[in-house]
Amino acid sequence: MALMETVKRRRSIRKYSPEEVPMEVVEELLEAARWAPSAGNRQPWHFYVVTEEPQRRALVEVAGGQGFIAEAPVVIIICADAERSAEKYGDRGRSLYCLQDTAAAVQNILLAAEARDLGTCWIGAFDEKACSSVLDLPANHRPVAMTPVGWKGMDPDPRARRDLEEIVTYL
């Protein structure tokens, strides 16, 4: 079953080869993001595609020195537009839905990349303000995640998962 295989094969890749990623493939990942579900179909997201090396290096600094970010030829920054959700849903839209919706979009990107054997790494540990400043993002685009996109330079074992028995309760 292809979907389950892709879900289980995905890893956080922290080493990349420098080979180019075709822009059609990047566009496919963004197309996957675009088809994520969102509360009330608000689609409260914006995606920035960074390819220039100086900007990729700046993102390394923004993310506390995670050097592998700049190894990949492409970095996608995923932004939440909280006000777009809040217009319809108030604070629940601002503090929950827009974060969930963008996270679903990120997960689609990671899976679409894995299906192409491309590596990604969901990065949340970065300075949002510094990121906005470096990329000159508008105020309504809050960067909530970023991921490098590149050909894998490593093939890590999966990280251990908690057993189903520990995380599922049948009522």
Add this chain to the structure above:
Amino acid sequence: MALMETVKRRRSIRKYSPEEVPMEVVEELLEAARWAPSAGNRQPWHFYVVTEEPQRRALVEVAGGQGFIAEAPVVIIICADAERSAEKYGDRGRSLYCLQDTAAAVQNILLAAEARDLGTCWIGAFDEKACSSVLDLPANHRPVAMTPVGWKGMDPDPRARRDLEEIVTYL
């Protein structure tokens, strides 16, 4: 390409046939959730599987009368364990990572279901306190989403998506 097809074919299903969903299939969806990525591999989640009709009807009330929830034979409640993330990441774990991690798990569930031609609907519009009370959830399990899981009783057209040109900026 199977992954992209599954991503694009998924819909929010709001009408279900009453036929049973085998528990092995439900377990497969939970297995997909289990393999979602999470910040620092904290896996700050718990999943409740509701099958009894009185409880499913109670969830309808919790969710403002969305009757289709009780049509499906199974409802999965996705909970975030904020303190599990906060232990390592403080407030960013509590207010961002645990919500993103659980959202990635939800998206995996929806895609794994679609791959089996099962219907789901990501529901965020419900009273969290009422949900916790009805299901007697522990304080550290915050219900952040629920989805019915059942055989589709409708085949809706996709809802319109914003164009890539509107949501993507190449820097």
